[in-house]
Amino acid sequence: MPPVRPSVPRLVLLATGTLLLTGCTGAPGADGDGRTLVLSLNQTESHPSYIALTAFGDRLADRTDGRWDVEVYANETLGAQQEVVQLVGDGAVDMAVASGTQLENLNADFRTLNLPTVFDDIEHQLDVINDDAIVGELFTSLEESTTLTVLGGLTQGARNVYTAEGPVERPEDLNGKKIRVQESDIHIDMIEAMGGSATPMAYGEVYTALQSGVLDGAENNEISYLSQKHNEVAEHMALTEHLVGLDYVVMNTDVLEGMSPEDRAVFEEEWVTTSEQHAELWTTETIAAIEAAEESGTVFTAVDEAAFDAALAPVVDKYLETDDARKLYDDVREAAQQ
Structure with missing residues (x-):
């Protein structure tokens, strides 16, 4: 049987502490059995981020025989970025897309990747954010203090x-x-x-x-x-x-570490694929946007x-x-x- 997808009202209740159905038994997914991961996004369903992240969930479910999946809640349904990042750390939401300014408030070193001229182009940016030797220490720097792991990033383009x-x-x-x-x-x-x-x-x-x-x-x-x-x-x-520009995808550390080694390897492989596919979508949409803008004057x-x-x-x-x-x-x- 596929994982049950949680409803938005239940998530909101969990976040506010009025209905604590899962918190008393440790981090959800800690037994490695898997479930649907809830991901908060502040963009619409037509945005490249939504399309790429939804495809991420589909591929993850397919490769783990339905043990793990991702449900993307768009349009800030679960709250604005600042509050949702807190909810991810608390374990009420599993994952979220957050701007660089949100993570700067937690570790000032994130500013480095948000500086002007630091990246030459999208290809350079992807090479960096998917290179553990460069960003591995930074992306795990919030785990102990806030229970947040940075999986990687989604480009915002130039x-x-x-x-x-x-x-x-x-x-x-x-x-x-x-x-x-x-x-x-x-x-x-x-x-x-x-x-x-x-x-x-x-x-x-x-x-x-x-x-x-x-x-x-x-x-x-x-x-x-x-x-x-x-x-x-x-x-x-x-x-x-x-x-x-760069958006980050953050995840509750306990949930990530609760995956079996095999499922986590699949999860991380599919995440890299997602980052790359998102960049391809972004490039295509950018070309279309430029053409439409020129036509409009x-x-x-x-x-x-x-x-x-x-x-x-x-x-x-x-x-x-x-x-x-x-x-x-x-x-x-x-x-x-x-």
Whole structure:
């Protein structure tokens, strides 16, 4: 019989502590028998992350004869990223996709992989995050303190600056422009270094802010730019590619360690496949998004890459505060040369 899929209401009750049906017997799955793993995602069912992670569950169920499966709950059904990461550590949710800014709050060394210009492109990024010799110690660094294991990452692709007026070719073209950023010290410093006036703002408010002139621009990848219809209110995209973004997939450590050695080997193999397939989907969707944006009137502008790289270099140095962070950065950059 296949594993029973838990309902969302039951998960919410478990998370709030009002119905503790499984917590008294140790970590779910600790006996190695397997079950359906619950994974929280903040994207829609049409997003490459949902498609890739759902396929991950299907392959896992097939290779383990139904012992293990993954059920993806999209659209922040189980809560926003910050609270869901806590739920994963507590064992109320098994897995979650979390942005780099969430993990920076738990271990500042995660900042290294979220710095501008650290990755050359998606291929370089995948080589790094799937190389245990480079990221193994970082990805297990939260296990003792928070019961979280980082399985790996899902690319967010290259991020660019887009504006209501343009074009933007050099950092000085952003002078005085209010550019939306995530609420992250790195992102704020990044936009300020690139010449803009960093304006932290909730993602859902950006369209209206661009439309009304509260914002002059924002930064994101082409897929999000189009899916959020920001092309309607900001028709100029400067191909700064200042950051190759990364989401992390975190898992409750006890659940992972509760797998039998054979099932865990399958699980980890299929995870690497998932990361790679997601990148392929991302590339295909990015091409389609660019074509659709151009048809809608978006003007894509090549930039002075050397000028932007020079402007961002002090931001990189600022956040390499520890020997571990510096070594990780050097290892990542060395991988780009191989």
